[in-house]
Amino acid sequence: MSVVDIHESAHRIADDTEALEVAERLSRRFATEAVERDAHRILPHAEIRELARSGLLGLSVPREFGGIDVSTEILAEVFRLLAEGDSSIAQIPHSHFTFLEALRFQGSDGQKKFFYTKALAGEQFANAQSERGNKTIDIDNTTLTLTPGGLVLNGRKFYCTGALFADWIVVRAAHAQEFTASGAQVKSIVFLPRDTPGLAIVDDWDGMGQKTTASGTVTLESISVPAFNVVPFTPLFTRPTTYGARAQILHAAIDTGIASAALQESVEQAARARPFFEAKVDTAVEDPLLVQIVGEVAVEVRAARSLLADAARSIDAARLDPTEESTARASIDAATAKVVGARASLAATSTLFEAGGTRSAGDSANLSRFWRDARTHTLHDPTRWKVQHIGRWTLSGTTPPRHGLL
Structure with a gap:
């Protein structure tokens, strides 16, 4: 189910001043029960729904797609304010804004229109990037393979902050048998609805801190991926x-x-x-x-x-x-x-x-x-x-x- 109820719509924040006012109000609100949530690992489902309804998740959407595209200075202050109230809650939307930025640089106009509209509606994007067991963190064993039937995604990701609360899981994957001239993996990010067949989210995060970020495991088994949901990642760094x-x-x-x-x-x-x-x-x-x-x-x-x-x-x-x-x-x-x-x-x-x-x-x-x-x-x-x-x-x-x- 979406973090925003289908009968509700996210508020549209008008300007920088309102963005900071909303962030400060939510910060005070989230601080009131932060002690209890941490002590008993009570996941902030209600708080994340409130965050989604507030309109803050749409702050970085470009103006040509209906947003107000706040400055980095304003967005950073929003995060600082939220972290003052509850740093676990502040960390949950980090990947949301990072992937919307990747979309800005690498997405097609059609992809931007579709996913930015989702963000303005209060839908949340979470990450599935990190892996364990590889020699270094820049290597991905999660693969996107082109088969006669289309693209297929397989892999296992860890530290997937906010995945339990998200509407969309964004997976970083290497294209099977595709490498750059320097021998590095060619990668894309794949936008998957959380109810995608073959996608499972496991609540197994056991960190001593940031306890309620739900930074657990995401498994991906033989997932059929529409080409529309794939955004090139490697070119970001060229x-x-x-x-x-x-x-x-x-x-x-x-x-x-x-x-x-x-x-x-x-x-x-x-x-x-x-x-x-x-x-x-x-x-x-x-x-x-x-x-x-x-x-x-x-x-x-x-x-x-x-x-x-x-x-x-x-x-x-x-x-x-x-x-x-x-x-x-x-x-x-x-x-x-x-x-x-x-x-x-x-x-x-x-x-x-x-x-x-x-x-x-x-x-x-x-x-x-x-x-x-x-x-x-x-x-x-x-x-x-x-x-x-x-x-x-x-x-x-x-x-x-x-x-x-x-």
Whole structure:
């Protein structure tokens, strides 16, 4: 069943201001039961339906197809706000917007009209990309094979965030026996309705954090695929685009949202904590050592928010004029925001316990969810390699690679 009831239609958001207002309202709403959802792994079916009805899932649809095509800066702030409320919910639509961006670059006019209309109606797209057991993550054993009867899809995907909630599963697959001149696999993405025969979604995600993203397994057995549902993927990386940078800035927004939420929680916990006796002050918030610790984290969080907005503007500039130089700079700026956002999220979610003291470690408060969510999400792709690319760009102007994770 669609995440949006057939008797309802998604709201049409009019402009940037309304988009941010809706995101802030949903953030507050989703935060109210985030503790319970995490503690008992209660999947956010109702919340995802509310997200779909809100109109936020259509924010990136181009104007020529009926959308308002918000800037990357606005979209990143929407994600940051949602992550402040519940970072699991914020992560669920990440692939939705990433695949709609792939459609922008690679889809035919007919495909764009069809799938963008679905997005405006509140239908959600989820990913089936990652695989286990391959030497590296850029290799796909999931194959799209041309047979006398048409295209057939087979494979198994893991970490399929949001698949349980989605109307469409978007599968990355390699074309059987097709390779580029350099020997790399030729790949496409395949848009499948969730009720496609041969497609199964298994709720087996057991992460210590981001518990309610339902990032489980998708199996694909002898699925007959209409050619209309296939969008070329490999050509995305043969020319300058902002595809990878835009995907990464949304991850950075989630990390930064977690950091912002943890810092606010630190303030609330410190207000209730007892001062350490050696400080000789009346309240914990007057303890000069705690003031120093929280002040350091506040600097990191503010830096993350500033770099997030700065990188988003860089991406928007490159989208208007996608040259080798502009898209490379956008990738470096997004990588910088991701590195700083990841560091801020880990720092803020750890300092939270310094601010709250021993009672903050109580299981009933479930404050560990902030750190567990941050640590889990920041593993998505290694920031250590982003620092390498930033360093090479800084020292020698080396252009970062095009592979979707920069």
